[in-house]
Amino acid sequence: MLLKLTISSLYARLLTVSMTVFAISLSLMLYLSVEKLRASAYTSFTNTISQTDLIVGSRTGSVQLLLYSVFRIGNATNNITWESYEDIIKRDEVDWSVPISLGDSHKEFRVMGTNEDFFKRYKYRGDQSLKIENGKYFSDLYDVVIGSGVAEKLGYNINTPIIVSHGLRSFTEHDDQPFKVSGILAKTGTPVDNTIIVSLEAIEAIHIDWSSGAKIPGQETPVEQIRRMDLAPSNITAVLIGVNSKLQIFQLQRWINEYSEEALSSILPGVALQELWRIVSIVENLLLGISMVVIFTTLIGMAAIIFSSLSERRREMAIWRAMGASPKIVIGLLMLEAFIISSLSVMVSTFLLFILLYILQPWIDSTYGILVTIEMLSLKDIYIFILFILSAMLVSLIPAIRAYWFSINDGMTIKI
Amino acid sequence: MNEETICLDSVRFYWSKKSDFKLHIPKLNIGKGEKVLLLGESGSGKTTLLSLICGFLSPISGDIYLNEQKTNNLTANKRDQYRSDNIGIIFQQFNLLPYASVIDNIILPLYFSKIRASRVLNQRDVAISICKSLRLPDSIKDVQASKLSVGQQQRVAVARALIGNPSLIIADEPTSALDTDTQKNFLDLMFKQIEENKSTLLMVSHDRSLSNYFDRIIDINDILVRED
Ligand SMILES: Nc1ncnc2c1ncn2[C@@H]1O[C@H](COP(=O)(O)OP(=O)(O)O)[C@@H](O)[C@H]1O
Numbered sequence: 054m055l056l057k058l059t060i061s062s063l064y065a066r067l068l069t070v071s072m073t074v075f076a077i078s079l080s081l082m083l084y085l086s087v088e089k090l091r092a093s094a095y096t097s098f099t100n101t102i103s104q105t106d107l108i109v110g111s112r113t114g115s116v117q118l119l120l121y122s123v124f125r126i127g128n129a130t131n132n133i134t135w136e137s138y139e140d141i142i143k144r145d146e147v148d149w150s151v152p153i154s155l156g157d158s159h160k161e162f163r164v165m166g167t168n169e170d171f172f173k174r175y176k177y178r179g180d181q182s183l184k185i186e187n188g189k190y191f192s193d194l195y196d197v198v199i200g201s202g203v204a205e206k207l208g209y210n211i212n213t214p215i216i217v218s219h220g221l222r223s224f225t226e227h228d229d230q231p232f233k234v235s236g237i238l239a240k241t242g243t244p245v246d247n248t249i250i251v252s253l254e255a256i257e258a259i260h261i262d263w264s265s266g267a268k269i270p271g272q273e274t275p276v277e278q279i280r281r282m283d284l285a286p287s288n289i290t291a292v293l294i295g296v297n298s299k300l301q302i303f304q305l306q307r308w309i310n311e312y313s314e315e316a317l318s319s320i321l322p323g324v325a326l327q328e329l330w331r332i333v334s335i336v337e338n339l340l341l342g343i344s345m346v347v348i349f350t351t352l353i354g355m356a357a358i359i360f361s362s363l364s365e366r367r368r369e370m371a372i373w374r375a376m377g378a379s380p381k382i383v384i385g386l387l388m389l390e391a392f393i394i395s396s397l398s399v400m401v402s403t404f405l406l407f408i409l410l411y412i413l414q415p416w417i418d419s420t421y422g423i424l425v426t427i428e429m430l431s432l433k434d435i436y437i438f439i440l441f442i443l444s445a446m447l448v449s450l451i452p453a454i455r456a457y458w459f460s461i462n463d464g465m466t467i468k469i
Numbered sequence: 470m471n472e473e474t475i476c477l478d479s480v481r482f483y484w485s486k487k488s489d490f491k492l493h494i495p496k497l498n499i500g501k502g503e504k505v506l507l508l509g510e511s512g513s514g515k516t517t518l519l520s521l522i523c524g525f526l527s528p529i530s531g532d533i534y535l536n537e538q539k540t541n542n543l544t545a546n547k548r549d550q551y552r553s554d555n556i557g558i559i560f561q562q563f564n565l566l567p568y569a570s571v572i573d574n575i576i577l578p579l580y581f582s583k584i585r586a587s588r589v590l591n592q593r594d595v596a597i598s599i600c601k602s603l604r605l606p607d608s609i610k611d612v613q614a615s616k617l618s619v620g621q622q623q624r625v626a627v628a629r630a631l632i633g634n635p636s637l638i639i640a641d642e643p644t645s646a647l648d649t650d651t652q653k654n655f656l657d658l659m660f661k662q663i664e665e666n667k668s669t670l671l672m673v674s675h676d677r678s679l680s681n682y683f684d685r686i687i688d689i690n691d692i693l694v695r696e697d
């Protein structure tokens with residue numbers, strides 16, 4: 054009976070009530086989408102590289118090694134010699150390995166030397182593999198495969214010539230040995246999109262006439278001669294490693310870190326990604342804080358709306374009292390009202406969230422490389438909802454207590 | 470008269486210490502089944518007196534008995550319960566929950582009073598039959614109360630006060646919002662029902678011309694003792 058009457062009372066104030074519900078829903082939805090985006094960004098970020106068990110580089114901090122080997126930010130302080138690399142991959146624990154050589158660039162993009170295994174072994178978002186969207190992997194020494202971001206921003210196509218610059222942001226170019234695009238990778242949302250990939254031999258080839266980072270004056274080996282030379286690399290920057298059994302990861306890691314010929318570091322990418330995320334996540338906490346404030350504001354707004362309806366409903370309270378309702382029931386009625394309004398808002402906001410996600414998902418994916426999954430509400434969301442409804446009822450106590458005083462003091466006097 | 474429905478004994482009340490309105494009633498008795506008209510000009514304290522009798526307000530001192538039960542020392546909850554069990558209340562105006570249907574308005578007191586509910590077998594049927602005897606058109610039973618005319622609203626208020634047969638009906642100027650013709654019609658119907666229910670009636674008005682409906686007329690100035 055009380056529920057039925059409360060609902061018809063709300064229904065009689067349909068316009069105000071629906072506007073309140075809408076305002077609360079929007080703010081709840083804001084909070085939910087920030088939370089959702091945050092969770093998705095976290096998943097995308099920590100899934101930048103998957104199924105790689107160890108990353109090896111010269112001795113350095115784990116975040117730094119992760120930054121230059123996976124995100125191609127910053128520089129390696131040292132290289133790894135090919136001999137060390139061979140020592141590592143001779144180990145029984147090693148299932149597969151991909152050598153990586155970094156250091157050169159083209160325009161604002163990094164050039165990475167590697168072998169065909171990279172395309173097979175590099176995985177992201179769990180088990181997603183790189184795919185060629187256009188063209189093919191390299192078959193010639195001077196072939197390059199470019200990420201989708203490179204192709205898009207520079208407007209490159211198959212067979213577009215590329216001149217590699219020595220080092221980063223340098224004016225010395227390897228213009229004697231031009232490359233050409235042989236393939237363009239499909240979008241991944243990882244740093245691979247902004248990488249130019251060549252073979253390890255190509256890296257060796259463009260440095261034939263160079264010694265300790267400078268061009269040897271007067272020396273210019275013709276391309277024909279280079280093609281006939283042995284281009285086995287002598288140095289690489291990092292190695293991606295997969296082990297036979299996960300149980301062996303730490304054993305191998307210890308062995309690498311204690312390797313005596315050269316100072317090496319090996320990191321678990323998952324752990325390093327988490328570490329890096331903690332640094333990046335300050336912004337997301339800020340966003341979360343802001344949306345909390347928005348929710349709080351709407352709660353106060355709701356109390357204000359109940360409050361302003363009180364003066365016109367003072368009469369109604371007197372009627373309830375005359376029917377025998379105790380002041381507690383008068384309080385209960387207003388809290389029931391807050392409960393209905395906030396529960397409705399929760400439902401509407403969930404509905405709006407799904408619509409919003411459905412519309413924005415492709416755009417977020419293509420622009421930021423964040424895959425926002427549309428799935429059922431998590432347990433955490435449900436907790437938040439319950440917490441929200443409870444605080445809505447708590448906030449509504451303020452006008453309810455005022456109504457209580459009205460109903461006690463008015464008696465039978467008609468106050469309109 | 471040996472059985473009293475209402476009995477007030479040296480009741481004093483004031484809204485606040487500072488206010489100059491102070492109410493003091495040494496004695497007031499209303500017998501069972503009596504129909505009493507309480508007259509007094511506006512501001513003389515009629516509504517305040519009804520609030521005291523109904524237990525919305527508690528006297529500063531003195532005692533109030535309803536059906537031989539002392540009500541002023543009951544807990545607030547018990548007093549609310551006592552009111553819904555024993556008193557049907559009709560206000561001057563705006564008696565009904567505007568958003569609820571006529572039927573829901575009429576049966577609402579039964580929700581709060583088990584005693585009154587136990588006297589009504591089929592709530593909806595009884596509500597409809599009271600409506601009929603009050604000459605309310607059959608079609609309005611599921612209409613929202615806010616859509617009724619003032620005269621109809623007052624009659625629905627009577628139906629609500631009467632349902633479940635409470636022993637006392639308190640009406641605070643129920644006719645003052647009605648024009649003369651509707652007034653007469655309304656009182657005729659209300660009195661017929663109250664006679665049938667054998668309820669006690671205490672009705673407030675400032676209109677002396679209604680006197681011939683009642684067993685007894687009380688002028689509030691005759692029972693009040695002014696003190697300054
Ligand atoms: N809720 C209230 N708070 C304070 N004073 C009140 C209240 N209701 C009535 N009064 C005062 O009590 C006096 C009597 O009012 P009331 O009982 O309504 O008179 P009547 O019903 O005879 O017109 C008036 O002076 C009025 O100002």
Ligand SMILES: [Mg+2]
Pocket residue numbers: 515516517641
């Ligand atoms: Mg009055």
